[in-house]
Amino acid sequence: MKKTDIKGLAESEIAEKLKESRTELFNLRFQLATGQLDNPHRITMVKRDIARLHTELRSREIAASKSQAQ
Template sequence: MAVGSKDLTVEKLAEFNDAELGSKLREAKEELFNLRFQSATGQLENSARLKAVKRDIARIYTVLRERELGIRESVGAAAEAEENEEESA
């Protein structure tokens, strides 16, 4: 699943843990930097890629913020909650 592709949806991002999301965010920022550099030097072939990568970065930040606010549970927290429910039942 490449950054800037249509495969990177919020639902798929929610399946990653925080470390994986951080890694994806770092990759996306590096790619955006390179795309901006290519754009400035006139070497960018697909300018729509800039927009796609920016949107992916926004999606990653959104998932991270939702977890911070408790709107969306992280992958590890959801698994722990299920285990706790089974133990208490």
């Protein structure tokens, strides 16, 4: 997921993607522990997606607080 894709989403959609990504990360870690994971790099990619989603949510919070302060 790219930054431009995330910017076009509503906050509720971002929250849903975040929930899905966390579930996927849990499943990937479980597969890693049981030796069934085919692509270990996928864990890194999902972690980065989660970080991007959190970053976008936080930047929207900051922008909202700045607009309310003015």
